[in-house]
Amino acid sequence: MRIPCEADALIRQRYTESQVGLNLAERDQNVRGAFAVRQPQSIRGKAVLLIDDVYTTGATVKECARVLQRAGAEWIGVYTLARVGTATLH
Numbered sequence: 001m002r003i004p005c006e007a008d009a010l011i012r013q014r015y016t017e018s019q020v021g022l023n024l025a026e027r028d029q030n031v032r033g034a035f036a037v038r039q040p041q042s043i044r045g046k047a048v049l050l051i052d053d054v055y056t057t058g059a060t061v062k063e064c065a066r067v068l069q070r071a072g073a074e075w076i077g078v079y080t081l082a083r084v085g086t087a088t089l090h
Helices: 024-031 061-071
Strands: 010-012 036-037 045-054 075-083
Touching: 010 061, 024 075, 036 061, 045 061, 061 075
Parallel strands: 045 075
Antiparallel strands: 010 036
């Protein structure tokens, strides 16, 4: 099975401050407008799978999905390697 991978489809347009210590609203505002689609024509009408290393509040993933949707992605899924705050260690 050959699935195309575009690791650089999204680009960071501007640097953001660290998300550590920010609440949900602050995180959303912090990443708003920080990303862009490098070549919208490569996204239009496609299914896109975002891969994120750590999911905390979802602010970054939501912003990336918003940008992809505006570029015309037909379907957007998210795969996360780790989620903060979902397990208790004993």
